[in-house]
Amino acid sequence: MNARDLQIQASVTAEMVIFTIRSERLAVLLRRRDKTPYAGCWGLPGGRVHADETLEQAAVRQLAEKTGITGVYLEQLYTFGDPARDPRGRVIAVSYYALVPYNRLKVQAQPSELAWHRVDALPPLAFDHGKIVAMAQERLCAKLDYSTIALQFMPEKFTLSELQAVYESILGEALDKRNFRKRVQALDCLEDTGEQFRAGKHRPAKLFRLKTPGRVEIIK
Amino acid sequence: MNARDLQIQASVTAEMVIFTIRSERLAVLLRRRDKTPYAGCWGLPGGRVHADETLEQAAVRQLAEKTGITGVYLEQLYTFGDPARDPRGRVIAVSYYALVPYNRLKVQAQPSELAWHRVDALPPLAFDHGKIVAMAQERLCAKLDYSTIALQFMPEKFTLSELQAVYESILGEALDKRNFRKRVQALDCLEDTGEQFRAGKHRPAKLFRLKTPGRVEIIK
DNA sequence: CCAAGTTAGTGTCTTTCCAACACTATGTCA
DNA sequence: TGACATAGTGTTGGAAAGACACTAACTTGG
Numbered sequence: 001m002n003a004r005d006l007q008i009q010a011s012v013t014a015e016m017v018i019f020t021i022r023s024e025r026l027a028v029l030l031r032r033r034d035k036t037p038y039a040g041c042w043g044l045p046g047g048r049v050h051a052d053e054t055l056e057q058a059a060v061r062q063l064a065e066k067t068g069i070t071g072v073y074l075e076q077l078y079t080f081g082d083p084a085r086d087p088r089g090r091v092i093a094v095s096y097y098a099l100v101p102y103n104r105l106k107v108q109a110q111p112s113e114l115a116w117h118r119v120d121a122l123p124p125l126a127f128d129h130g131k132i133v134a135m136a137q138e139r140l141c142a143k144l145d146y147s148t149i150a151l152q153f154m155p156e157k158f159t160l161s162e163l164q165a166v167y168e169s170i171l172g173e174a175l176d177k178r179n180f181r182k183r184v185q186a187l188d189c190l191e192d193t194g195e196q197f198r199a200g201k202h203r204p205a206k207l208f209r210l211k212t213p214g215r216v217e218i219i220k
Numbered sequence: 221m222n223a224r225d226l227q228i229q230a231s232v233t234a235e236m237v238i239f240t241i242r243s244e245r246l247a248v249l250l251r252r253r254d255k256t257p258y259a260g261c262w263g264l265p266g267g268r269v270h271a272d273e274t275l276e277q278a279a280v281r282q283l284a285e286k287t288g289i290t291g292v293y294l295e296q297l298y299t300f301g302d303p304a305r306d307p308r309g310r311v312i313a314v315s316y317y318a319l320v321p322y323n324r325l326k327v328q329a330q331p332s333e334l335a336w337h338r339v340d341a342l343p344p345l346a347f348d349h350g351k352i353v354a355m356a357q358e359r360l361c362a363k364l365d366y367s368t369i370a371l372q373f374m375p376e377k378f379t380l381s382e383l384q385a386v387y388e389s390i391l392g393e394a395l396d397k398r399n400f401r402k403r404v405q406a407l408d409c410l411e412d413t414g415e416q417f418r419a420g421k422h423r424p425a426k427l428f429r430l431k432t433p434g435r436v437e438i439i440k
Numbered sequence: 441c442c443a444a445g446t447t448a449g450t451g452t453c454t455t456t457c458c459a460a461c462a463c464t465a466t467g468t469c470a
Numbered sequence: 471t472g473a474c475a476t477a478g479t480g481t482t483g484g485a486a487a488g489a490c491a492c493t494a495a496c497t498t499g500g
Contacts, residue, residue, distance in 0.1 A: 008271045009229040012301065012312055051228045051310065055301040079299040079314050081232065081275040090271065092232055092312060094299050146366075161477075178479070179459065201468030202475040381448070398450070399488065421497030422446040442500090449494070456487075465478070470471105 010081075010090040014058040015046035015129070017077065017097040017136035018067065020105065020116065021153050024169050026140075027116040028133055029067065029100075030125070034113065037087050038126035042117070044133070046093070059096040066114065073099040073152035073216065077136050085128050093128075097136040102166075103155035120172075144170055148189055148217045151210055159197050159205035160184065187219065230301075230310040234278040235266035235349070237297065237317040237356035238287065240325065240336065241373050244389050246360075247336040248353055249287065249320075253346055254333065257307050262337070263346035264353070266313070279316040286334065293319040293372035293436065297356050305348050313348075317356040322386075323375035340392075364390055368409055368437045371430055379417050379425035380404065407439065 018029040030042040045066040049058040055076070064070050077095040085091065105116075117123065119137055122130070143149040144167065153166050164180050184190065191211050196204040238249040250262040265286040269278040275296070284290050297315040305311065325336075337343065339357055342350070363369040364387065373386050384400050404410065411431050416424040 008232060008269060010232050010269075010312075012228060012230050012232075049228060049230075049301065052303055054303065055299060055312075076298060078296060079275060081269065081314065083272055083274065092230075092275075092314075094301065094312075159477085176460075177477090178461085181478080182480095183458095198467080200475070203466035203468090203477045205477055379448085396489075397448090398490085401449080402451095403487090418496080420446070423448045423495035423497095425448055443498100444500100445498085446496085447494100448496095450492090452490090454487100454489080456485100458483105458485080460483085461481090463479090465476100467476085468474085470473085 008090050010092045012049045012055075012092045012094065013046050014049055014055060014062050015044045015080075015093045015095045015132060016059060016062050016066070017044060017095060017133055018063065018069075018100060019097060019119075019136070019140065019153075020100040021102045021166050021169050022105070022116055022118075024165055025118045025120065026137070026170050027118050028122070028136075030115060030117050030123075031066070032113040032115070033126055041126045042115075042123050043126035044095075044129045045114070049094070055094050056096075059094075059098075063098055067100075069098075069100055069104060071214075072101070072104075073149070073214070077132070077139060080128055080132065082128065093132070095132045095136070097139065099140075099149070099152040101153055101155045141170060146218060146220055148187055148215075148219060151189060152216065154210070156213075157193055157195065157197075157207040157209050159207060161205060163208075187217070189215075189217065228310050230312045232269045232275075232312045232314065233266050234269055234275060234282050235264045235300075235313045235315045235352060236279060236282050236286070237264060237315060237353055238283065238289075238320060239317060239339075239356070239360065239373075240320040241322045241386050241389050242325070242336050242338075244385055245338045245340065246357070246390050247338050248342070248356075250335060250337050250343075250345070251286065252333040252335070258346035261346045262335075262343050264315075264349045265334070269314070275314050276316075279314075279318075283318055287320075289318075289320055289324060291434075292321070292324075293369070293434070297352070297359060300348055300352065302348065313352070315352045315356070317359065319360075319369070319372040321373055321375045361390060366438060366440055368407060368435075368439060371409060372436065374430070376433075377413055377415065377417075377427040377429050379427060381425060383428075407437070409435075409437065 020027055029045060031045045033039055033041050033043050046062055049055060059074055074096055077097050080093045080095065083090060150166055154163060160181055164175060168175055189211055190208040193207045193209050195207040197207050198204040240247055249265060251265045253259055253261050253263050266282055269275060279294055294316055297317050300313040300315065303310060370386055374383060380401055384395060388395055409431055410428040413427045413429050415427040417427050418424040
């Protein structure tokens with residue numbers, strides 16, 4: 001056996017961990033598999049990388065094809081390449097995670113093989129996808145502390161209470177309202193739209209928007 | 221053209237960014253290429269992933285084969301897969317970075333195609349290796365702030381002044397001696413060996429060692 | 441043997457950042 | 471118009487971080 005025999009020609013896939021906030025919970029989009037292996041099991045949306053595209057382009061394409069969503073935050077997470085992770089052969093999974101604003105959930109209207117699942121109550125997942133989701137959640141939590149990544153979950157206009165609810169959903173703990181607002185103001189990322197949001201029988205809230213919508217800043 | 225034609229069977233390589241501290245400077249190990257493309261050019265050590273090994277095993281093997289170094293800190297960095305990054309075909313580069321204590325530089329005795337280069341004075345590198353090194357350096361700098369990763373550069377026994385010099389090398393700025401020592405003590409990662417280190421005509425310094433040598437803690 | 445030179449090692453004070461905490465404002469609805 | 475619900479706002483105390491200068495211990499040379 002010469003060295004050549006040991007080298008691999010592998011399939012390369014982009015696997016997408018697509019997060020959003022639904023009903024005040026962090027949720028991830030899963031697809032029910034119709035083919036073996038793991039037929040009937042839930043797994044991450046994803047698919048093979050094409051010959052003429054970059055890894056990031058493949059990720060963007062997967063996101064668009066599977067969900068119709070474009071223009072959202074996307075970041076490479078990690079690459080999984082255990083020889084035994086797919087029984088069909090050597091498959092290198094380059095994982096990405098995406099953050100989808102919670103008013104853009106057109107996905108619900110899609111075929112029923114796609115569904116949102118709360119990350120704190122996931123079914124068993126195909127392949128090593130459980131590990132991938134866990135790592136994505138860890139990364140997301142860590143980034144809350146030192147970046148403005150959470151703003152990528154927000155729709156175009158939103159209230160500060162809504163934003164606080166998003167932070168609380170991801171962190172899984174309640175935050176002090178005044179301290180939260182102080183910190184957010186200090187970021188200098190939001191601007192008052194001048195509009196108000198009326199919900200229920202109480203004082204309406206100011207609506208804010210991002211000064212630079214796509215931008216994620218590193219803070220502290 | 222059907223979908224099959226668009227799918228790739230790619231080569232997968234592990235590319236190693238191997239850092240150390242030499243002469244108070246952050247340095248990276250490069251290999252001079254003898255084959256086309258980029259013959260004669262400096263590039264990262266690395267090579268193809270074998271069929272029966274995980275990505276991490278491939279990285280560990282590359283490190284051992286190229287440098288003889290084992291048992292050092294190693295972490296996956298990022299995966300580069302631009303279709304044009306290698307003129308010979310589609311090559312997916314899974315990059316890792318490693319931290320080598322600065323007394324373990326047996327590498328110098330190795331064939332001359334391997335050499336340490338200061339990261340602040342790199343030659344032009346083959347492929348996209350310049351981008352890979354830049355990203356590794358960025359990651360390393362970031363981790364200095366919120367982990368004990370810098371301790372992985374230290375030999376078994378070392379003085380606090382040596383440790384401070386390592387931090388200063390990586391950050392590229394001088395630190396206050398008293399504040400530095402205060403912070404290090406607070407980490408509670410070091411223990412006094414009871415031994416002293418005599419260098420030059422001045423007061424000898426205490427030698428410390430890591431309480432848990434391999435461990436990298438997340439702090440703050 | 442002692443004076444000069446060199447690095448090791450140590451504490452305080454000030455400033456800044458973070459956490460705890462409660463009330464008023466503005467709307468709806470009965 | 472009073473009850474109710476969420477929006478919005480400042481102050482204070484404690485902890486952590488940053489600025490800052492001197493003494494300790496050893497070597498070497500006169």
